[in-house]
Amino acid sequence: MTLVNALIGIAVLLVATVSIGVFLQWRQSRPRRHIPHEIVQPARLGADGLGETATLLQFSTEMCSRCPGVHRTLAGLADGRDGVRHLDIDVTHRPDIAKHFHILQTPTTLVLDRNGAVQTRFGGVPTRDVLELELDRLTRETADV
Amino acid sequence: MSDRSDAAARPRGIDPRGPRFAAGITALLLLVGVLLSLTGLSTAQTGFGWFAYQPLADAVLRPGVGWSIQSATIAQRALDPAFLLLLVIALLFLWGVLSPQTAPWGVLYRKVVQPRLKPSAELEDPRPPRFAQGVGLFVVTIGLVLHLAGVPWALPIAAAAAFVAAFLNAVFGLCLGCQLYLVLQRAGIIGRERPAAA
Numbered sequence: 001m002t003l004v005n006a007l008i009g010i011a012v013l014l015v016a017t018v019s020i021g022v023f024l025q026w027r028q029s030r031p032r033r034h035i036p037h038e039i040v041q042p043a044r045l046g047a048d049g050l051g052e053t054a055t056l057l058q059f060s061t062e063m064c065s066r067c068p069g070v071h072r073t074l075a076g077l078a079d080g081r082d083g084v085r086h087l088d089i090d091v092t093h094r095p096d097i098a099k100h101f102h103i104l105q106t107p108t109t110l111v112l113d114r115n116g117a118v119q120t121r122f123g124g125v126p127t128r129d130v131l132e133l134e135l136d137r138l139t140r141e142t143a144d145v
Numbered sequence: 146m147s148d149r150s151d152a153a154a155r156p157r158g159i160d161p162r163g164p165r166f167a168a169g170i171t172a173l174l175l176l177v178g179v180l181l182s183l184t185g186l187s188t189a190q191t192g193f194g195w196f197a198y199q200p201l202a203d204a205v206l207r208p209g210v211g212w213s214i215q216s217a218t219i220a221q222r223a224l225d226p227a228f229l230l231l232l233v234i235a236l237l238f239l240w241g242v243l244s245p246q247t248a249p250w251g252v253l254y255r256k257v258v259q260p261r262l263k264p265s266a267e268l269e270d271p272r273p274p275r276f277a278q279g280v281g282l283f284v285v286t287i288g289l290v291l292h293l294a295g296v297p298w299a300l301p302i303a304a305a306a307a308f309v310a311a312f313l314n315a316v317f318g319l320c321l322g323c324q325l326y327l328v329l330q331r332a333g334i335i336g337r338e339r340p341a342a343a
Contacts (some may be wrong), residue, residue: 001184001188003184004182005181005183007159007178009183009301014307017312018316021312022315024313024317025317061323061327062273063276063322063323064273064322064323065161067270072267098331099331104327105323105324105328106326108266125325
């Protein structure tokens with residue numbers, strides 16, 4: 001291959017890589033709401049209960065460098081609100097849990113309502129603002145009942 | 146309120162910017178590797194010699210035109226510059242897997258770069274970057290073995306795949322352990338020995 005063709009190949013590779021990066025970052029920050037609203041049983045996850053208003057259910061693994069940061073964000077959110085609980089489930093050695101919730105990347109965060117039903121799903125690093133809005137909504141719903 | 150299901154003792158934390166700095170250097174080396182492999186033996190076609198320029202090579206399919214690497218000896222394949230560079234990169238990946246504390250780019254970061262930066266706000270687990278080094282080693286090794294076996298395009302494809310991961314790590318903070326660990330586990334390749342623990 002000539003040098004010119006090789007340099008064109010390099011340029012294509014660079015453009016493709018940056019596109020993948022931008023796409024992944026865009027997809028990560030989007031909450032997903034059109035998902036099965038399954039009722040989560042806390043006992044199956046090794047937890048003793050869920051939050052009275054809402055639960056931030058995080059899934060992590062030991063190989064995940066972004067999970068500790070998300071853990072700090074979610075723990076901070078839960079600490080600042082009554083009735084909101086943060087659960088961080090390590091699925092490194094629990095492929096059964098990962099399979100049940102169709103988790104292929106970590107961190108994955110599920111926002112549960114007061115009944116334990118899955119309301120929203122974040123694949124990747126969720127933004128704090130969007131999480132605040134979700135929790136505000138669930139808090140209002142609980143207050144209305 | 147916050148709970149962690151597995152509060153096992155974690156290894157001592159590292160500055161998370163170190164692995165990203167190392168990934169940047171690795172990405173640069175891999176890009177040079179892609180360039181060398183595209184201009185070298187791996188993708189060369191026979192005509193009048195390995196590096197012959199063939200203006201009309203793709204216009205007419207002449208009998209006897211094939212990949213240079215298939216007629217090269219093992220020694221010729223091993224002495225290809227792209228092969229040698231990727232071998233060095235593979236050894237650096239191996240170093241990063243076996244002894245992350247002494248790996249050259251990590252040492253360079255701690256000696257030269259870190260003293261000039263503000264202290265890191267948070268220390269992170271060293272296992273995710275180590276896992277990424279292992280994936281890099283695996284991908285580059287496949288390319289090296291296939292190249293030695295005489296497979297054309299093995300080197301540029303392996304180097305490009307490793308480059309994409311290293312570049313995304315350095316620039317976008319992508320973490321291979323986050324994206325790949327559960328996928329590999331689901332496929333039954335890693336970490337199934339203790340399914341019902343915890």
